[in-house]
Amino acid sequence: MKSMLNKLQGVISNAYVLIVLMLAMAVAAPFSDAGTVQMWCFAAINVLLAQSVNLLTGIAGQISLGHAGFFAIGAYTSAIAMTNWGVPLPLAVAFSSLMGTAVGYLLSIPAGRVREFYLAMMSLAFGLIVYELLREWRGVTGGVMGMRGIPSAQIGTLELFGIELGTVEYFWGLLFAVLVVMWMLRNFVKSHFGRAFYAVHVSELSAGSLGISQGATKRFAYALSGCIAGLAGGFYAFLVGYLTPESFTMMRSVEILVMTIVGGLGSLVGPVLGAVLFTYLPQKLQAFNDYQYIVYGLVLLLTFTLLPKGLAGLFNVHTRFSKRDQLKLTTDANAALTMRTPAFDPLLRVEDVVMEFSGLRALAGVSLELRRGSVMALVGPNGSGKSTLVNVISGIYAPTHGKIYFQGRNISGLPSHVIAQAGVSRTFQDPRNVPAFTVRENVLMGANRLYRHNALSAAVNAKWAKVEESRELARVEALLGAAGLSDSGDKVIGDLPYGTQRLAEVARALASDPELLLLDEPAAGLSEAEAEQLVGLIRLAQRHGVAVIVIDHHMDFLAGLVDEVVVFEAGEEIYRGDMDGMRTDPAVIEAYLGAEETENA
Numbered sequence: 001m002k003s004m005l006n007k008l009q010g011v012i013s014n015a016y017v018l019i020v021l022m023l024a025m026a027v028a029a030p031f032s033d034a035g036t037v038q039m040w041c042f043a044a045i046n047v048l049l050a051q052s053v054n055l056l057t058g059i060a061g062q063i064s065l066g067h068a069g070f071f072a073i074g075a076y077t078s079a080i081a082m083t084n085w086g087v088p089l090p091l092a093v094a095f096s097s098l099m100g101t102a103v104g105y106l107l108s109i110p111a112g113r114v115r116e117f118y119l120a121m122m123s124l125a126f127g128l129i130v131y132e133l134l135r136e137w138r139g140v141t142g143g144v145m146g147m148r149g150i151p152s153a154q155i156g157t158l159e160l161f162g163i164e165l166g167t168v169e170y171f172w173g174l175l176f177a178v179l180v181v182m183w184m185l186r187n188f189v190k191s192h193f194g195r196a197f198y199a200v201h202v203s204e205l206s207a208g209s210l211g212i213s214q215g216a217t218k219r220f221a222y223a224l225s226g227c228i229a230g231l232a233g234g235f236y237a238f239l240v241g242y243l244t245p246e247s248f249t250m251m252r253s254v255e256i257l258v259m260t261i262v263g264g265l266g267s268l269v270g271p272v273l274g275a276v277l278f279t280y281l282p283q284k285l286q287a288f289n290d291y292q293y294i295v296y297g298l299v300l301l302l303t304f305t306l307l308p309k310g311l312a313g314l315f316n317v318h319t320r321f322s323k324r325d326q327l328k329l330t331t332d333a334n335a336a337l338t339m340r341t342p343a344f345d346p347l348l349r350v351e352d353v354v355m356e357f358s359g360l361r362a363l364a365g366v367s368l369e370l371r372r373g374s375v376m377a378l379v380g381p382n383g384s385g386k387s388t389l390v391n392v393i394s395g396i397y398a399p400t401h402g403k404i405y406f407q408g409r410n411i412s413g414l415p416s417h418v419i420a421q422a423g424v425s426r427t428f429q430d431p432r433n434v435p436a437f438t439v440r441e442n443v444l445m446g447a448n449r450l451y452r453h454n455a456l457s458a459a460v461n462a463k464w465a466k467v468e469e470s471r472e473l474a475r476v477e478a479l480l481g482a483a484g485l486s487d488s489g490d491k492v493i494g495d496l497p498y499g500t501q502r503l504a505e506v507a508r509a510l511a512s513d514p515e516l517l518l519l520d521e522p523a524a525g526l527s528e529a530e531a532e533q534l535v536g537l538i539r540l541a542q543r544h545g546v547a548v549i550v551i552d553h554h555m556d557f558l559a560g561l562v563d564e565v566v567v568f569e570a571g572e573e574i575y576r577g578d579m580d581g582m583r584t585d586p587a588v589i590e591a592y593l594g595a596e597e598t599e600n601a
């Protein structure tokens with residue numbers, strides 16, 4: 001029984017099954033009655049809408065309660081383009097996508113600045129504004145009476161190059177569009193763009209440290225989502241032949257979001273399942289007469305309670321976030337990191353940096369220099385400013401005073417993603433991985449700054465995109481080997497022990513092929529064997545000329561690994577030198593080691 005269920009799950013999650021199903025529908029369409037094909041058209045439009053929400057909300061993590069706004073903009077744009085300006089069908093539909101893209105981009109400017117509850121409210125407001133505009137801008141939209149007489153496949157008034165298009169031909173066109181959009185989305189989501197969307201979704205702080213601009217990523221997500229919803233709107237207008245604001249109410253927005261969630265956010269198959277269900281459900285529920293909305297509500301409640309991952313969860317559908325399965329890979333352990341030449345030495349110069357938090361001096365004038373291939377430890381009691389220094393160097397905080405030069409360039413106060421792009425990589429005191437990604441995908445995310453191919457190449461799986469993905473996957477494989485994680489590559493990281501997650505985060509930091517590596521307490525919570533793996537990774541970086549700053553309290557771990565130790569107390573340096581000197585330094589004993597011994601006693 002279980003194996004049969006597994007087989008069924010395998011079949012459903014297979015994209016080819018979906019394609020075969022769609023082709024079968026295309027073949028069956030001419031032999032089906034007009035009402036059935038019409039429903040298939042509505043289902044296809046809903047699939048586009050659900051994919052659009054899935055990209056923005058499921059992948060990029062930006063909730064949308066106003067998607068009917070994009071849908072409406074697409075529908076009215078194409079209708080106006082054809083009826084008022086005589087634009088032919090393909091161009092009119094393309095216009096609706098372009099308009100959706102432009103509005104999506106514009107909306108991202110305010111929406112990208114807010115989160116959670118405020119974002120939900122803002123997207124809701126967007127949908128309401130569009131709805132009101134449709135009602136009030138009578139000269140363009142026809143107001144509450146709407147637009148009628150739009151060429152329609154359903155009525156038989158739609159033409160393409162003089163040939164009449166009926167519902168069946170229109171369905172073929174829609175199906176083709178759905179297939180192309182889903183194929184492109186699948187490739188896109190499995191590329192570094194998809195991983196960047198997810199990185200921003202899970203932690204904007206961590207995304208910045210990977211060289212991913214949260215602002216640019218969100219703008220891109222809104223524009224792409226608007227593009228797909230606009231396309232759906234374009235198709236809708238020429239299917240039904242009339243538009244009124246009542247088709248684009250807040251309820252419609254909610255319905256689009258709900259069908260995506262019920263289908264399963266984050267997967268590509270989920271939105272298809274949700275869209276199909278929500279095309280047929282209202283029709284089937286008509287049998288319940290006055291109670292249909294109660295039954296509708298119950299269906300939703302039950303789905304959310306029993307299937308937290310939506311219908312896709314029921315079928316065990318997992319979207320993976322790399323193109324590994326499609327590529328032939330080579331592994332070359334030496335290819336993990338680039339050999340650095342001493343072009344700029346010192347690589348890092350920190351000059352008199354002060355960091356104040358509302359009057360509290362976390363750093364009180366810190367200066368240091370770091371050479372290529374050297375390892376510096378920052379030690380000191382809790383609250384002495386070690387993490388703050390790492391945060392200031394990596395751009396999480398702009399220093400109150402002082403300068404930081406990296407490769408001769410003043411980077412103080414630059415955004416964290418710009419600093420990461422320049423070659424500064426870091427880990428956090430608490431590992432910040434994407435829990436739903438596998439170990440391999442998490443490490444691969446670190447390589448984000450090294451990709452050069454554009455989004456279109458990623459979406460059509462261009463050769464360039466494949467070459468880059470193979471190259472980075474091979475480097476990741478070598479890094480997984482160096483971290484002792486080769487056997488865990490395919491495991492979902494959120495299910496793994498803390499030590500593995502930490503090691504994977506260090507491997508991820510190295511995957512960016514950095515010049516400077518900043519490790520914030522990387523050995524905390526590691527077993528002895530894992531700590532050895534960590535030492536191996538740091539040495540690998542060092543051999544390749546990477547400069548390393550490591551914060552840690554474990555003297556045994558640091559001994560033999562570091563070239564220089566800097567001890568902090570209350571934001572000031574109280575010792576700089578080697579480990580042996582530190583152990584006998586009176587100031588250090590008084591401020592730090594004495595305290596450690598007392599703590600250990």
Ligand SMILES: Nc1ncnc2c1ncn2[C@@H]1O[C@H](COP(=O)(O)OP(=O)(O)OP(=O)(O)O)[C@@H](O)[C@H]1O
Nearest residue numbers: 357360361362380381382383384385386387388389
């Ligand atoms: N974002 C912040 N806002 C306000 N105060 C902060 C902030 N970040 C750090 N601090 C304060 O700055 C001081 C230095 O903290 P920091 O985290 O750098 O110390 P640390 O040496 O890394 O300590 P630990 O070993 O506990 O991580 C502390 O007093 C801390 O409370």
